[in-house]
Amino acid sequence: MSRSDPAKRQARAEELAALLGGRPIVLVGMMGAGKTTVGRRLAAKLNRLFLDSDEEIEKAAQMSIPEIFEQRGEAEFRAGEARVIARVLKDPDIILATGGGAFVSEETRALVNAEAISIWLKAEADILFERVSRRSNRPLLKTANPRQTLEKLIAERYPIYADAHVTVLSRDVPQDVVAADVIEAVLAHLKN
Ligand SMILES: Nc1ncnc2c1ncn2[C@@H]1O[C@H](COP(=O)(O)OP(=O)(O)OP(=O)(O)O)[C@@H](O)[C@H]1O
Numbered sequence: 001m002s003r004s005d006p007a008k009r010q011a012r013a014e015e016l017a018a019l020l021g022g023r024p025i026v027l028v029g030m031m032g033a034g035k036t037t038v039g040r041r042l043a044a045k046l047n048r049l050f051l052d053s054d055e056e057i058e059k060a061a062q063m064s065i066p067e068i069f070e071q072r073g074e075a076e077f078r079a080g081e082a083r084v085i086a087r088v089l090k091d092p093d094i095i096l097a098t099g100g101g102a103f104v105s106e107e108t109r110a111l112v113n114a115e116a117i118s119i120w121l122k123a124e125a126d127i128l129f130e131r132v133s134r135r136s137n138r139p140l141l142k143t144a145n146p147r148q149t150l151e152k153l154i155a156e157r158y159p160i161y162a163d164a165h166v167t168v169l170s171r172d173v174p175q176d177v178v179a180a181d182v183i184e185a186v187l188a189h190l191k192n
């Protein structure tokens with residue numbers, strides 16, 4: 001039976017759910033890495049609640065992220081992001097997708113790494129750029145040269161994301177395959 005066998009995959013997910021005990025899983029990485037989409041699938045496989053810090057902030061502020069950036073500024077968005085993450089991490093039974101800049105905060109990074117298993121969903125610039133170009137909802141990329149801005153953010157942030165417990169490549173394969181890769185990588189991390 002191969003790992004692509006649905007029964008085998010389900011068994012691996014159940015094994016991980018048991019091993020995790022009361023620890024949240026937190027997905028970090030650049031915009032477009034797939035934290036939200038892969039996180040939802042992971043939550044379904046592990047039978048956990050899925051939360052997204054971007055969505056939680058939008059709910060709390062009753063505004064979209066571009067509106068928050070416009071009306072309140074990035075610093076206030078970052079403060080809200082840190083508060084939301086600290087609040088939701090009190091629930092151990094979650095899969096949390098974070099906004100692309102959340103893990104850059106030293107305080108948030110330390111909290112996430114102490115309370116949860118952190119996963120960096122790492123993707124190449126070409127893949128990220130193709131994905132984020134589908135929608136115009138990322139205020140940080142509203143620049144004269146979004147590709148250059150994305151590459152600058154990659155250069156600044158990749159050494160920081162590397163502090164996550166586990167790194168998984170978010171390749172151009174179906175999202176379920178990336179979710180299965182996350183399960184295997186976390187199992188390997190926990191068994192080490
Ligand atoms: N493995 C994949 N294959 C193809 N498309 C993907 C894959 N993973 C994600 N995508 C697509 O890429 C886009 C960005 O994904 P997603 O919103 O999950 O990224 P994110 O990491 O949550 O970004 P952000 O930090 O901006 O919230 C979505 O349109 C999603 O459907």
Ligand SMILES: O=C(O)C1=C[C@@H](O)[C@@H](O)[C@H](O)C1
Nearest residue numbers: 031054065099100101138139
């Ligand atoms: O990479 C970032 O800094 C961001 C990513 C998004 O998830 C949002 O949190 C917001 O657009 C900022």
Ligand SMILES: [Mg+2]
Nearest residue numbers: 035036054097
């Ligand atoms: Mg997201």
